Amino acid sequence: MQGSVKYTYPEDGFYGNFGGAFIPELLQPCVEELRSQYLSIMADPSFLHQFEALLKDYVGRPTPLYYAHRLSKHYQSHIYLKREDLCHTGAHKVNNTIGQILVAQRLGKQRIIAETGAGQHGVATATVCALMGLECIVYMGEKDIVRQAPNVQRMKMLGAEVRPAKSGSKTLKDATNEAIRDWINNPKDTHYIIGSVVGPHPYPDMVSRFQSVISQEILWQLKEKTGNENPTRIIACVGGGSNAAGAYFHYLERDSVDLVSVEAGGLGVHSGKTAATSQIGTQGVIHGSMTLLMQTEDGQIVEPHSISAGLDYPGIGPMHAHLIQSKRAKVVAIEDDHAVEAAFLMAKLEGIIPALESSHALAALDTLDLEPNDINVINLSGRGDKDLATFMQKGEHE
Amino acid sequence: MNRLQALFKRKSGHILNIYVTAGYPGLHDTEPVVLALDKAGVDIVELGIPYSDPLADGETIQDSSQQALQNGMTLSLLFKQIADIRLQSQIPIVLMGYFNQMLQYGIPAFIKQCETVGVDGLIIPDLPVEIYQRDYASIFEASSLSMSFLITPQTPSHRIRTMDEASHGFIYMVSANATTGSNIQISTEYFDRIKDMELNNPRLIGFGIKDRQGYDQACNYAHGAIIGSAFIKYLASNGLDHIDRFVTNIRNQH
Ligand SMILES: Cc1ncc(COP(=O)(O)O)c(C=O)c1O
Numbered sequence: 147m148q149g150s151v152k153y154t155y156p157e158d159g160f161y162g163n164f165g166g167a168f169i170p171e172l173l174q175p176c177v178e179e180l181r182s183q184y185l186s187i188m189a190d191p192s193f194l195h196q197f198e199a200l201l202k203d204y205v206g207r208p209t210p211l212y213y214a215h216r217l218s219k220h221y222q223s224h225i226y227l228k229r230e231d232l233c234h235t236g237a238h239k240v241n242n243t244i245g246q247i248l249v250a251q252r253l254g255k256q257r258i259i260a261e262t263g264a265g266q267h268g269v270a271t272a273t274v275c276a277l278m279g280l281e282c283i284v285y286m287g288e289k290d291i292v293r294q295a296p297n298v299q300r301m302k303m304l305g306a307e308v309r310p311a312k313s314g315s316k317t318l319k320d321a322t323n324e325a326i327r328d329w330i331n332n333p334k335d336t337h338y339i340i341g342s343v344v345g346p347h348p349y350p351d352m353v354s355r356f357q358s359v360i361s362q363e364i365l366w367q368l369k370e371k372t373g374n375e376n377p378t379r380i381i382a383c384v385g386g387g388s389n390a391a392g393a394y395f396h397y398l399e400r401d402s403v404d405l406v407s408v409e410a411g412g413l414g415v416h417s418g419k420t421a422a423t424s425q426i427g428t429q430g431v432i433h434g435s436m437t438l439l440m441q442t443e444d445g446q447i448v449e450p451h452s453i454s455a456g457l458d459y460p461g462i463g464p465m466h467a468h469l470i471q472s473k474r475a476k477v478v479a480i481e482d483d484h485a486v487e488a489a490f491l492m493a494k495l496e497g498i499i500p501a502l503e504s505s506h507a508l509a510a511l512d513t514l515d516l517e518p519n520d521i522n523v524i525n526l527s528g529r530g531d532k533d534l535a536t537f538m539q540k541g542e543h544e
Numbered sequence: 545m546n547r548l549q550a551l552f553k554r555k556s557g558h559i560l561n562i563y564v565t566a567g568y569p570g571l572h573d574t575e576p577v578v579l580a581l582d583k584a585g586v587d588i589v590e591l592g593i594p595y596s597d598p599l600a601d602g603e604t605i606q607d608s609s610q611q612a613l614q615n616g617m618t619l620s621l622l623f624k625q626i627a628d629i630r631l632q633s634q635i636p637i638v639l640m641g642y643f644n645q646m647l648q649y650g651i652p653a654f655i656k657q658c659e660t661v662g663v664d665g666l667i668i669p670d671l672p673v674e675i676y677q678r679d680y681a682s683i684f685e686a687s688s689l690s691m692s693f694l695i696t697p698q699t700p701s702h703r704i705r706t707m708d709e710a711s712h713g714f715i716y717m718v719s720a721n722a723t724t725g726s727n728i729q730i731s732t733e734y735f736d737r738i739k740d741m742e743l744n745n746p747r748l749i750g751f752g753i754k755d756r757q758g759y760d761q762a763c764n765y766a767h768g769a770i771i772g773s774a775f776i777k778y779l780a781s782n783g784l785d786h787i788d789r790f791v792t793n794i795r796n797q798h
Pocket residue numbers: 237238239264266267341342343383384385386387388389390455456457501503504527528529
């Protein structure tokens with residue numbers, strides 16, 4: 147692959163000041179086994195063959211790059227949608243779970259654990275475990291189990307066990323802690339499939355590589371449609387940052403392409419009810435990685451707020467912390483109601499109901515100076531069926 | 545020489561280190577608990593800085609952390625409590641805390657404050673030895689504080705040597721690869737193997753030790769034992785009244 151190590155690949159696990167593996171000695175055997183083997187496994191031709199075949203025939207890749215005519219007209223600028231919402235299971239998350247399950251098989255693991263917030267990553271993990279016939283345990287905050295009941299049912303139907311995380315604030319960060327503790331206690335037979343570009347090295351790098359299929363496709367799809375591989379900008383929402391990492395990957399070292407990372411502003415960046423990690427967060431360690439996170443003066447991790455469960459995470463992947471600190475990426479925060487508005491606009495103009503997470507990326511169009519000749523690529527990370535209840539409730543007030 | 549190093553100079557075995565979460569069970573219980581442990585003849589007190597996300601800990605210590613935070617416990621208050629303890633006790637005190645809390649406080653400020661109030665050693669479970677040596681060893685080693693690293697049955701011997709070199713207190717031998725408080729199978733093969741390495745630092749065995757039998761076994765293979773979850777459970781059901789009984793159930797007065 148082309149490009150320097152500036153943004154694309156971490157050096158010793160660090161993206162500039164961020165990343166690394168700040169993990170207890172107890173977790174070292176698990177992480178070290180993965181770290182020492184993931185690159186050679188991923189470079190193996192039989193692995194690549196199987197990965198590509200599953201992405202094509204099972205996930206349904208390549209996903210279309212769709213020119214959104216009416217939306218483009220509305221914004222007076224060219225808008226392309228990368229349709230990750232058309233992936234099997236309804237979001238980009240499955241690109242990563244397919245990759246990791248194949249790694250887990252090659253490491254000889256029979257038991258898979260995962261964390262989930264909204265349930266999207268949990269469903270994507272339960273799906274690939276069913277596909278491969280592996281045992282699957284998904285940790286989910288006790289509060290989220292109640293909030294996201296349909297996804298809990300989907301995971302169960304797919305044969306996964308959903309274990310409530312009862313510690314701390316009983317949400318995504320605690321589900322992640324529980325999964326890590328499970329791994330500490332079951333180092334031999336278990337692989338932990340993390341759902342985003344977060345966690346200790348090598349996860350941010352490994353998950354970015356699996357998701358990089360998104361930008362790999364954008365390259366040739368855009369060339370086919372416009373004669374040029376490079377758009378003016380790529381816009382993606384950032385929870386942990388996996389769909390953004392995937393959409394940016396092959397463009398990271400191409401400085402002419404602007405990267406716009408959209409965080410969840412919640413009720414307002416300074417309202418105390420937000421998930422705008424990079425704006426109100428400070429440097430620290432969360433889930434084994436040095437990054438930007440929301441915390442108190444005492445270093446206790448703060449519970450974020452977003453209307454979108456997939457963006458409701460108090461940290462951000464270390465690659466994104468580095469992209470933002472070095473000003474390679476521009477950050478926009480979008481508030482709850484604005485994201486909902488953008489979802490309704492999209493449904494009306496293009497006949498596509500976007501996930502609430504992706505709606506944040508769409509809403510960012512309102513905040514940018516768009517020129518008529520600009521080529522904007524928006525990563526439409528998921529579909530909105532899972533968010534219908536929220537849309538209906540909010541829609542009544544429109 | 546700090547109090548911890550002086551202890552190891554004076555005493556070469558049967559060292560009992562008791563862990564308690566600071567600010568637990570009540571916000572102002574840190575001081576009476578430490579003083580009672582000192583009076584009961586405990587050799588080292590390990591104070592846990594309560595944290596919202598204690599990755600390496602099992603349910604018992606997690607719950608005590610959560611409770612302490614709800615009580616209003618903070619790092620600044622802990623420093624004040626330790627300063628008060630030092631007016632009455634010279635028991636070696638080791639702080640156990642997750643790295644993020646120290647980063648937020650500021651590493652130089654944290655070290656300085658530890659020295660000022662009379663902390664002797666540190667255990668930072670999520671600061672791996674490679675990152676410590678690369679970025680932080682020089683500043684910690686310039687202080688009077690003793691760092692102690694954790695090893696597990698899975699830690700390869702070259703890493704154990706590295707940690708032995710980076711440690712200036714003791715080597716914390718985690719008895720099995722599990723979170724704190726787990727019910728675990730103890731492997732004496734591991735204890736023997738580490739004993740034969742003849743490390744520079746004394747070795748204390750911890751995780752899963754809850755009674756006299758576990759303590760005696762640890763003392764057979766190492767310089768002593770660390771007891772955490774069992775003591776937290778004792779405090780949860782008995783309060784502060786009979787801390788001496790917990791200790792005499794583990795070992796006779798020394
Ligand atoms: C559709 C969708 N988009 C985005 C996200 C946010 O995750 P990430 O930032 O890792 O892409 C999620 C997470 O659940 C999601 O389901």
